[in-house]
Amino acid sequence: MEDLKEKVFLITGASSGIGAGIAIYLSKKTTAKLALVGRQEKNLKRISLYCEKSSGLTPLAIIADITEDSDAERVVNEAVEHFGKIDVLINNAGVIGMGGIKNSEMEIYDKVMNTNMRSVYHLTKLATPHLIETKGAIINISCIAGSRPSTMALAYNISKAALEHFTKCVALELAPDGVRVNSISPGFVNSNLLKDIGLSADQLEIFVKNVVGNMPLKKAVENGEIAALIAFLASDSAKSITGSNYVIDGGSMLR
Numbered sequence: 001m002e003d004l005k006e007k008v009f010l011i012t013g014a015s016s017g018i019g020a021g022i023a024i025y026l027s028k029k030t031t032a033k034l035a036l037v038g039r040q041e042k043n044l045k046r047i048s049l050y051c052e053k054s055s056g057l058t059p060l061a062i063i064a065d066i067t068e069d070s071d072a073e074r075v076v077n078e079a080v081e082h083f084g085k086i087d088v089l090i091n092n093a094g095v096i097g098m099g100g101i102k103n104s105e106m107e108i109y110d111k112v113m114n115t116n117m118r119s120v121y122h123l124t125k126l127a128t129p130h131l132i133e134t135k136g137a138i139i140n141i142s143c144i145a146g147s148r149p150s151t152m153a154l155a156y157n158i159s160k161a162a163l164e165h166f167t168k169c170v171a172l173e174l175a176p177d178g179v180r181v182n183s184i185s186p187g188f189v190n191s192n193l194l195k196d197i198g199l200s201a202d203q204l205e206i207f208v209k210n211v212v213g214n215m216p217l218k219k220a221v222e223n224g225e226i227a228a229l230i231a232f233l234a235s236d237s238a239k240s241i242t243g244s245n246y247v248i249d250g251g252s253m254l255r
């Protein structure tokens with residue numbers, strides 16, 4: 001991880017769950033510089049402080065709604081103004097919306113696609129000139145739902161399928177510029193994402209038990225495991241890897 005020490009990581013969705021886990025891991029294991037993005041100021045500041053205590057380096061905390069075009073522009077501008085460059089863009093922020101074709105509202109489709117796909121497209125577009133300068137890397141957080149059909153969350157599933165194809169197309173486009181683009185598809189991670197699936201606390205507990213029980217390795221994926229994969233993909237050890245999707249799912253895709 002020696003080669004990550006001077007790198008600047010821009011991480012969306014760093015105020016909670018997987019994104020917070022990535023920021024914490026990098027601050028514990030490296031001296032990378034972190035630009036952390038989220039909407040909830042209190043949570044983002046808490047994660048930022050935690051990182052600062054670990055590495056002694058103060059992250060740049062950017063409160064922003066990445067679905068707002070002006071906020072996305074501010075995110076990239078503030079990161080570049082503050083650190084002078086961007087080496088690694090982690091498109092992690094995401095939301096879930098429930099329902100299938102018979103029972104979901106278009107508002108759900110718009111919210112999920114705007115967050116999980118449109119904002120990724122926009123942020124990547126804005127960051128690309130800076131990533132070309134550093135010959136940097138992009139890592140998109142997808143989900144196994146992007147390649148495995150299921151009926152509970154149609155808009156979410158297709159947003160992740162689109163994200164994986166986006167990853168491959170942009171990897172091909174930016175390869176001549178020396179920018180690598182990959183995605184990670186986690187299986188179940190016990191995070192705040194679940195608060196939007198419309199279950200009571202009791203129902204949620206049963207849901208989690210069932211999901212984990214059906215995973216061949218019988219354990220939820222941990223944030224630190226995803227963060228370790230991020231660190232590898234961002235490093236020179238992965239210098240020939242682009243356009244790939246890494247599944248980390250406790251064997252769920254085997255079923």
Ligand SMILES: NC(=O)c1ccc[n+]([C@@H]2O[C@H](COP(=O)([O-])OP(=O)(O)OC[C@H]3O[C@@H](n4cnc5c(N)ncnc54)[C@H](OP(=O)(O)O)[C@@H]3O)[C@@H](O)[C@H]2O)c1
Nearest residue numbers: 013015016017018038039040065066093094189191192193
């Ligand atoms: N949990 C799982 O089982 C699982 C599995 C596979 C893939 N994933 C993917 O992993 C990623 C992170 O999810 P998570 O499980 O860590 O969920 P989470 O705990 O709910 O975190 C989601 C993060 O995204 C941020 N976010 C959402 N909408 C945003 C917006 N419009 N602007 C800025 N930030 C926004 C949230 O920020 P605020 O809270 O500050 O608003 C939060 O930091 C998502 O892309 C998700 O699809 C999750």
